[in-house]
Amino acid sequence: MPLFELCALLLIGGLIWLWLDSLSAREIGMEASRAACQADGVQLLDDTVAIRKAWLARDDGGQMRIQRTYGFEYSDDGTRRRQGSVTLIGKRVVALYIAPHII
Structure with missing residues (x-):
């Protein structure tokens, strides 16, 4: 097999x-944001991230992994759209942000 075909x-x-x-x-990321919204008593909008x-980033073991940050929208009062985010390194959630809200 030629080198070009192998590389392709x-x-x-x-x-x-x-x-x-x-x-x-x-x-x-979707499951983590859904669970966080449910635990915080807010509504995840559009049901997606x-x-x-x-x-690229290093995990706790020093291995290079892909770090991804996903954004999502949620509503704390049914009318406002608020921004949240979830960050993963590899397949592990390392950060999740939902802004504090007043009930």
């Missing part, structure tokens, strides 16, 4: 892996 197959395989890994991380940024 490796590149396509890497992109497929990245896509599947991103879908899995997004699901984890959207990627804000992705870069």
